Amino acid sequence: MFPARLRAGAPSALVVLALTGCSSHWGCTDTTAERGEAGVRVQVEDAAGQPLGVTAEVVDWRLEPHPQVPHEGDQVHFHYRFDGAAESSRPAVDACAVDKERVALGCETVHSSQAFGPDGDLTGDDWLAVEHPEQVAAVLLIPNDQSYDGRTCEQDIKDGGGPHPPEPAGRGDQL
Numbered sequence: 001m002f003p004a005r006l007r008a009g010a011p012s013a014l015v016v017l018a019l020t021g022c023s024s025h026w027g028c029t030d031t032t033a034e035r036g037e038a039g040v041r042v043q044v045e046d047a048a049g050q051p052l053g054v055t056a057e058v059v060d061w062r063l064e065p066h067p068q069v070p071h072e073g074d075q076v077h078f079h080y081r082f083d084g085a086a087e088s089s090r091p092a093v094d095a096c097a098v099d100k101e102r103v104a105l106g107c108e109t110v111h112s113s114q115a116f117g118p119d120g121d122l123t124g125d126d127w128l129a130v131e132h133p134e135q136v137a138a139v140l141l142i143p144n145d146q147s148y149d150g151r152t153c154e155q156d157i158k159d160g161g162g163p164h165p166p167e168p169a170g171r172g173d174q175l
Contacts (some may be wrong), residue, residue, distance in 0.1 A: 001124055008080065012051045014159075015024055020122075022088060024160075025122075028109060028151075028153035028157050028158070028160060028161040029153065029161050029162075030152050030153050030154075030160070030161050030162070030164060031162070031163045031164065031173075032050070032163075032164050032165075032166055032167075033045075033047045033049060033144055033163060033164065033165050033166050034049070034086045034166065035142060035144060035169070036053070036142060036143035036144050037142060037143070037167040038096065038098075038102070038140040038142045038143075038168065038169075038175040039139065039140060039141065039143075040057065040058045040139075040140060040141070041055060041056070041141075042055070042056055042093065042141045042142070042143035043055055043058040043143060044056055044082075044085075044091045044093060044143055044144075044145050045143045045144055045145060045146055046148070046163075047048055047144075047145070047148055047150075047160075047162075047163035047164055047165050048163050050141040052084075052089060052091055052145060053083045053084050054082060054083065054089065054091050054112070055082070055083045055084060055091045056080065056081070056082050056091070056110075056112075056141050056143070057080065057081050057083070057141070058078055058079070058080050058095065058139045058140070058141060059078075059079040059080060059081050059123065060078070060079050061076055061077065061078035061079070061097075061139040062076075062077055062078075062137075063076060063077070063133050063134075063136065064077050065117055066127050066129075070074075072129070073133070074133040075127050075128060075129050075130070075133065076097045076106070076127065076128040076129075076130060076133065076136055076139060077125065077126075077127055078097075078125065078127075078128065079116075079122070079123065079124070079125045080095065080096065080110055080115070080124055080125070080126070080127060080141070081115070081122065081123045081124075082112035082123075083122075084117055085112035089112075089147075090111060090112055090113045090147055091111075091112050091145045091147050092109050092110060092111040092112065092113075092145060092146040092147040093109070093110060093141045093142055093143060093144065093145065093146060094107050094108070094109050094110075094140075094141070094142040094144070094146060094168050094169045095107065095108055095110050095139060095140070095141055096139070096140050096141075096142065096169050096173070096175060097128045097130050097136045097138075097139050098126075098136070098137060098138050098139070098175055099135045099136065099137050100108070100135075100137040101174075102138075102140070102174060102175045103172065103173070103175070104169055104170060104171055104172060104173045104174075104175055105119075105128075105130040105132065105135060105136060105171060106128040106130040106171055107128070107168065107169045107170055107171070107173075108126060108128055109146050109168060110124065114123075116127075116148070139173055142169055142175065144165045144166055146165050147164060148164065148165055150162055150163075150164060152164070
């Protein structure tokens with residue numbers, strides 16, 4: 001049925017397919033970093049838990065109406081600073097308003113690229129809308145760099161995979 005040349009070449013074609021990964025799952029693995037310890041001042045970590053040489057800090061916070069939506073009542077207005085962030089690195093961390101038991105009432109990711117200032121003193125401010133602003137006891141930062149947007153194995157089995165930051169923090173998370 002099949003010519004001898006085709007039969008002879010079939011095993012070598014299967015070997016080539018196996019070596020290129022067409023018969024496997026490319027060995028792709030995703031790993032998710034553990035969430036780091038939240039604090040007012042944190043050393044920003046990459047997805048492998050290594051320090052980036054960048055410090056992020058909540059400089060101050062207060063409850064006040066947002067000027068664009070004052071009818072919504074008090075929100076958490078906070079100022080933050082990134083020290084040591086290079087223009088190319090652009091780290092980002094989650095900022096969360098927490099109650100006295102460190103339960104997140106509202107969170108948002110803040111990026112060093114949104115901050116500004118002379119000589120690398122990158123300062124900025126942002127707002128957190130929370131249901132019960134009277135319960136806010138602090139604003140904390142989570143050290144995990146959220147700027148990495150790598151592809152997952154599910155998105156790209158050939159080139160995806162590797163370490164990823166933890167899921168961003170959200171309302172109700174214990175920090």
